Amino acid sequence: KAGVTQTPRYLIKTRGQQVTLSCSPISGHRSVSWYQQTPGQGLQFLFEYFSETQRNKGNFPGRFSGRQFSNSRSEMNVSTLELGDSALYLCASSFSSGTNTEAFFGQGTRLTVV
């Protein structure tokens, strides 16, 4: 059974640019959550999508957005990149959206903003 796939694994962008990250969940999983991991702030929840609908959103500016497609694949977009957006972005896949559901994480996309 294939795991959670995040592409690309590494990315370097310039301040002011925008970036799109992709996450393919485990087959059959309908929930995708995104997290940002930085040394200073730790792991922070960005948002969750379930059946193409945003179910929950963290405390991030509007420059961070996401979407989910009918095949459950998800993308997140960051516009007008800032140096502080440099981070490891992790995607988590779950079968359903509920407090008792196990989340499986991808290997992440390492974004560096220069």
Added chain:
Amino acid sequence: AQSVTQLGSHVSVSEGALVLLRCNYSSSVPPYLFWYVQYPNQGLQLLLKYTTGATLVKGINGFEAEFKKSETSFHLTKPSAHMSDAAEYFCAVRGILTGGGNKLTFGTGTQLKVEL
């Protein structure tokens, strides 16, 4: 809001020694609690979880944790450390008060070092 606190950002043990990583939660309602491990340049792997039922939870790689409501704790233990256990460990909570759904709120992490 529900949150978790991990005491000790760095823990060092000798190979074969007991591993104890501390996690305390704050919640007015019973939470769901998780321990994840992260190896360098990797994602997070679930070690174990507490939802309901038995308070002593056994996970992968010989780890276990005990949910103690009276102490609001969910400490992670392993009787005998192995070199391969060196990694960063995260305690996390999920529940209605964190926003529901699959939102996880993580602790700040504990870096475990295992020495010969």
